[in-house]
Amino acid sequence: MTSSVWTSALRHRLAWPLITLALLLIVNMAFNSSFLHIEWRDGHFYGSLIDILNRAAPLVLVSLGMTMVIATRGIDISVGAVVAIAAAVAAWMIGGSIAGTETRFPLPLAILGAVGVAGLCGLWNGTLVARVGMQPIIATLILMVAGRGIAQLITDGQIITIYYKPYFFLGGGYLLGLPFSLFIVSAVFIGLYLTVTRTALGLFVQAVGINPTAARVAGVQSRRLVMAAYTFCGVCAGIAGLLISSNVKSADGNNAGQLLELDAILAVTLGGTALTGGRFSLVGSVIGALIIQTLTYAIYSLGVPPEINLVVKAAVVFAVMLLQSPEFRSEMGALVRRPPAQGARP
Amino acid sequence: MSTTLTQAPSTPPTAASAPKAAGFKMNAKYLPLAATISLFLAMATMGSVLYTGFFSAQVFLNLLIDNAFLIIVAVGMTFVILSGGIDLSVGSVVALTTMVLAELVENRGWSPVVVIPLVLLMGSAFGGFMGFLIERYRLQPFIVTLAGMFLARGLCYLISVDSISITSESYGNLAQWRLPLGEDASLSVGAVIAIVVLLLAVFVAHNTPFGRAVYAVGGNEHSAVLMGLPVRRTVIGVYTVSGFCSALAGVVFTFYMLSGYGLHAMGMELDAIAAVVIGGTLLTGGVGYVAGTLFGVLMLGIIQTLIAFDGTLSSWWTRIVVGVLLFAFCLLQRLLTHRVPRPS
Numbered sequence: 001m002t003s004s005v006w007t008s009a010l011r012h013r014l015a016w017p018l019i020t021l022a023l024l025l026i027v028n029m030a031f032n033s034s035f036l037h038i039e040w041r042d043g044h045f046y047g048s049l050i051d052i053l054n055r056a057a058p059l060v061l062v063s064l065g066m067t068m069v070i071a072t073r074g075i076d077i078s079v080g081a082v083v084a085i086a087a088a089v090a091a092w093m094i095g096g097s098i099a100g101t102e103t104r105f106p107l108p109l110a111i112l113g114a115v116g117v118a119g120l121c122g123l124w125n126g127t128l129v130a131r132v133g134m135q136p137i138i139a140t141l142i143l144m145v146a147g148r149g150i151a152q153l154i155t156d157g158q159i160i161t162i163y164y165k166p167y168f169f170l171g172g173g174y175l176l177g178l179p180f181s182l183f184i185v186s187a188v189f190i191g192l193y194l195t196v197t198r199t200a201l202g203l204f205v206q207a208v209g210i211n212p213t214a215a216r217v218a219g220v221q222s223r224r225l226v227m228a229a230y231t232f233c234g235v236c237a238g239i240a241g242l243l244i245s246s247n248v249k250s251a252d253g254n255n256a257g258q259l260l261e262l263d264a265i266l267a268v269t270l271g272g273t274a275l276t277g278g279r280f281s282l283v284g285s286v287i288g289a290l291i292i293q294t295l296t297y298a299i300y301s302l303g304v305p306p307e308i309n310l311v312v313k314a315a316v317v318f319a320v321m322l323l324q325s326p327e328f329r330s331e332m333g334a335l336v337r338r339p340p341a342q343g344a345r346p
Numbered sequence: 347m348s349t350t351l352t353q354a355p356s357t358p359p360t361a362a363s364a365p366k367a368a369g370f371k372m373n374a375k376y377l378p379l380a381a382t383i384s385l386f387l388a389m390a391t392m393g394s395v396l397y398t399g400f401f402s403a404q405v406f407l408n409l410l411i412d413n414a415f416l417i418i419v420a421v422g423m424t425f426v427i428l429s430g431g432i433d434l435s436v437g438s439v440v441a442l443t444t445m446v447l448a449e450l451v452e453n454r455g456w457s458p459v460v461v462i463p464l465v466l467l468m469g470s471a472f473g474g475f476m477g478f479l480i481e482r483y484r485l486q487p488f489i490v491t492l493a494g495m496f497l498a499r500g501l502c503y504l505i506s507v508d509s510i511s512i513t514s515e516s517y518g519n520l521a522q523w524r525l526p527l528g529e530d531a532s533l534s535v536g537a538v539i540a541i542v543v544l545l546l547a548v549f550v551a552h553n554t555p556f557g558r559a560v561y562a563v564g565g566n567e568h569s570a571v572l573m574g575l576p577v578r579r580t581v582i583g584v585y586t587v588s589g590f591c592s593a594l595a596g597v598v599f600t601f602y603m604l605s606g607y608g609l610h611a612m613g614m615e616l617d618a619i620a621a622v623v624i625g626g627t628l629l630t631g632g633v634g635y636v637a638g639t640l641f642g643v644l645m646l647g648i649i650q651t652l653i654a655f656d657g658t659l660s661s662w663w664t665r666i667v668v669g670v671l672l673f674a675f676c677l678l679q680r681l682l683t684h685r686v687p688r689p690s
Binding site for chain 1: 432479482483484485486488489492494495497499500503504507608616619623629630660661662663664665666668669670672673676677680
């Protein structure tokens with residue numbers, strides 16, 4: 001009886017991501033006794049867990065957008081560049097006056113402008129994929145190549161430092177003792193979650209991802225849906241760009257959001273969403289992003305040289321990929337002389 | 347096209363019309379390549395008219411010298427893309443090669459004669475391993491080579507975080523060596539290697555069973571299996587070739603930079619993919635020419651040269667122009683492969 005409960009729990013798609021995250025947290029705890037300790041300091045909560053959550057915020061946002069794109073059988077490798085563009089737009093609209101009291105445009109306008117431009121970038125990707133019919137990798141490759149050039153064009157090749165204090169609240173401020181970025185991420189997550197679970201939209205997205213032709217025949221407006229997914233991904237990247245630039249108080253067209261697209265894809269994969277589209281898990285992607293950030297934190301706090309980070313990431317990607325492959329599972333199953341793993345679908 | 351139309355009625359429709367139609371199709375296939383070459387020539391002409399000193403043999407040979415490693419990487423990438431895959435690990439493998447080479451030659455005192463074949467073997471094995479994973483476990487090339495990219499970059503930093511310069515005298519001499527061509531023009535050893543690789547690749551792609559299998563697998567893998575082609579060997583083969591080319595490009599890169607560094611060749615995979623696309627290879631696989639890739643690389647090179655000659659434009663314009671070109675060529679490819687618009 002209990003064993004069957006355990007097996008069915010292990011079959012749950014979020015089981016493995018959660019186990020991975022738990023293992024990472026245990027490793028952190030074992031090496032750092034104050035890891036779980038959270039205290040009240042300077043008017044807000046303070047501790048490793050809070051730090052991980054705060055730092056993971058941009059990645060979680062981008063992963064959510066990426067999940068929707070991947071669910072439609074696409075991929076968006078331009079998110080890093082879009083982050084850089086959004087950061088550059090925000091920094092330019094706020095302006096670099098050293099006094100830190102005046103802005104070129106009012107702050108809300110700057111935020112709207114940055115997110116709007118990021119949304120346009122997403123719409124551009126979506127148009128190329130859904131209307132022109134390019135392969136998603138290639139369509140977004142164009143913006144990935146040109147995007148950093150555009151970001152540098154906006155910042156005039158400089159790293160714009162931001163001195164306007166209210167802007168720092170976005171990525172570094174605290175509300176009710178918790179980092180403000182957490183509230184932004186939660187708002188986006190809850191909004192998206194309700195949209196895909198309480199309306200038919202989530203079902204439509206899965207339908208498009210599983211079989212675009214069948215979905216179109218069944219009357220799903222797949223083109224609009226795909227365009228919306230890319231636009232949403234762009235908006236998410238834009239907000240992430242705001243958080244990042246506000247946290248580091250500057251906009252660097254060349255390096256902001258570097259390799260973020262890869263981390264986001266990794267987070268989505270870790271969360272159990274297959275890259276072949278269709279079924280997706282928003283909670284999984286959030287867990288995936290947290291796994292990556294906790295892993296990074298563990299690597300730093302264990303005193304392992306940070307250079308190893310990439311090697312560990314590579315090992316994790318290889319392991320997850322292989323575990324998702326039915327061929328590998330059946331081969332391993334045959335190796336331990338058990339019947340092959342249940343079901344062909346990962 | 348107009349000649350085809352005017353001649354068609356005058357000739358008997360039975361025998362002559364079939365080859366004519368085939369000839370027209372060939373033209374459409376060549377169109378992206380023709381567009382690239384004419385655009386390259388137009389840019390070269392524009393540069394020669396606008397800037398003094400642009401029209402010289404050495405400026406054009408410098409395109410080869412400065413982009414020798416990119417040509418080699420892009421040639422490997424062409425095979426991968428022709429087979430319908432993609433290889434994101436090339437830039438990191440270049441960096442890893444420079445790092446291993448510099449470490450062994452400089453800090454361990456090994457002879458380059460031993461080290462160079464060793465790193466070439468390492469690169470091939472790395473590519474072959476990724477190809478094996480892709481073929482055996484039906485994994486997506488994008489993700490496998492992405493992991494390969496992380497792995498190779500990470501291994502670089504494990505060797506050293508800092509740049510290792512190569513001070514060996516014989517190595518420096520080899521890097522300085524120039525093949526004189528005419529009065530005041532010359533080619534570096536890297537450029538010579540790139541040209542040899544390119545010629546070999548053209549031969550392999552069009553005149554060997556492996557080359558034909560690559561095109562067949564890229565055209566339709568399922569059909570290739572049914573035709574009894576060695577699909578498995580071919581898929582592993584293209585990634586091995588790409589790994590080898592990346593390693594060779596890494597060796598050429600050390601001739602160019604005389605150092606090994608984990609941050610070398612950042613983003614080179616993007617340049618290589620862009621060059622292959624601009625060179626007229628379809629990203630869906632099965633259609634394209636290795637020779638086109640040369641012009642793709644030269645196009646990227648001449649954009650940089652033009653911007654350098656201009657002097658007022660900033661370097662980031664390169665990326666924007668490359669992005670625009672990429673867009674234009676993808677659009678052109680779309681129009682060619684999908685001429686009938688889908689009903690909306």
